[in-house]
Amino acid sequence: MIRTEHVVKTFIVDKKVQPVLKDVSLSIEKGEIFGIIGYSGAGKSTLVRCFNGIEKPTEGDIFFEGQNIVGLKSYELRAIRRKIGMIFQQFNLMPSRTVFGNIALPLKHSGLSKQQIDKRITELLELVDLPDKRNAYPSQLSGGQKQRVAIARALVNQPKILLCDEATSALDPKTTKSILHLLKKLNKELGLTIVVITHEMSVVKEICQKVSVLDKGKIIERGDVYSVFSNPQQELTQSFIETTSALGSVKTLIETQSPVVQLQPGQLLLKISYTTSSVSEPLISYISRTFHVDANIVFGDIQILSGNPLGGLVVILSGQESAIDRALEYVKQRYVAVEVLNHG
Ligand SMILES: Nc1ncnc2c1ncn2[C@@H]1O[C@H](COP(=O)(O)OP(=O)(O)OP(=O)(O)O)[C@@H](O)[C@H]1O
Incomplete structure (x- = not known):
């Protein structure tokens, strides 16, 4: 659907060359929800x-449905843009127009009759679940409702792809969920390809199938969301992922010397990360029985990602030193990552 090849973008600021994108190559396939995550200023x-x-x-090329759009004339680009919808963090609605007027705006020179426009907008208002707001003004809407109007406006020309630039960053967590749910529905029901630009890994986790991590203009990690979450390679990716899991909070508990993670001599504090194949195994009872160690679960966090379970446990192991060593060896063989966080 969209492919970039060796894209470089530099701006000249105060006569200085500022590189913003450095050799970005990626491919977004038809029908997928593709996340691009990075901190502010990543590009x-x-x-x-x-x-x-x-x-x-x-420098570089950008292909939309196989056609290189770099170097197209402006009227050719306008035709391409009609196939690409976009929504933004700040919604960008016209305050002086009603919901109907805002959604109708891109149809100004479409040649459609009044009745056709009315029909299309009625359908869209149903789709984004705002049928009773057609005559409201943006100032009379909540943030989530404004974003629904912006989505309807972005879809009015029946685009093939929807670009979402921090579309939920101005919304509270509950409204964010409802907008992400709507995007998922549009992807499923209309087959709409969606690109999600965000700085929040929770958004990627919630709806994306693929993700690319952008850092200082470069893609530093990419893959399907489950692989990236279960086995991140880069420190930056790990730090993004930690924000989505309660397991990350164990580090703070250790730093603040919380009683929850205080160890007796000989005890070990472990973080065990599960994968799809291992999550259903009765690990704790097995190691207790087999190696005669006690395993106290401090806390756990197992979530479903792309339909597969992912997460882990923070555990205190106690027992004889040799028994703990053997239990640890067993766990290491079975689980994707075992981290000894602290010794007693
Ligand atoms: N038109 C422009 N002229 C000069 N510099 C620009 C221009 N547009 C963007 N930049 C610079 O490019 C860098 C990347 O900006 P960009 O908005 O793409 O990042 P971002 O990852 O989307 O961050 P944010 O979420 O904060 O917008 C920034 O340093 C910004 O100042």
């Missing part, structure tokens, strides 16, 4: 603006 917005031709790469 995410610049990259999506290249996807719809608002920015022109300094």
Whole structure:
């Protein structure tokens, strides 16, 4: 659907060359929900603006449905842009127009009759679950409702792909969930390809099938979401993932010397990360029985990601030193990652 090849983008600021995208190559397939995650300033917005031709790469090519859009004339680009919808963090609605007027805006020169426009907008309002708001003004809507209007407006020309630039960053967690749920529905029911630009790994976890991590203009890690979450290679990716799991909080508990993780002499504090194949095994009871060690679960966090369980446990092991060593050896053989966090 969209492919970038060796995209470089530099801006000249105060006569200085500022590289923002450095050799970005990626491929977004039809029908997928693709996440691009990075901290502020990583170049995410610049990259999506290249996807719809608002920015022109300094070097490299961008293909939309097989057609290289770099170097197209502006009228050709306008035709491409009609197939690409976009939504933003700040919704970008016209305050002086009603919901109906905002959604109808991109149809201005479409040649559709009044009745056709009315029908299309009625359908869209049903789709985004705002049938009773057609005559409301943006100031009368909540943030989530404004984003639903923006989504309806982005879909009015029946685009093939929807670009979402931090679309939930201004929303509270509950509203974020409902907007992500809507995006999932649009992907499933309309077959809409969706690109999600975000700095929140929880958003990627919630709806994306694939993810690329962008850092200082470079893609440093990529893959399907389950593989990236279960086995992140880069420190930055790990730090993004830690924000989505309660297991990350164990480090704070150790640093603050919480009684929850205080160890007696000989005890070990372990973090065990599960994978799909291992999650159903009765690990704790097995090692207790087999190696005669006591395993006290401090806390656990197992979530379902892309339909597969992922997560782990923080455990205190106690017993004879040799028994703990053998139990640890067993766990290491069976589980994707075992980290000894502390010794008693
Ligand atoms: N038109 C421009 N002229 C000069 N510099 C720009 C321009 N657009 C973006 N930049 C710079 O490019 C860098 C990346 O910006 P970009 O908005 O793409 O990052 P981002 O990852 O989307 O971050 P944020 O979420 O904060 O917007 C920033 O340092 C920004 O100042």
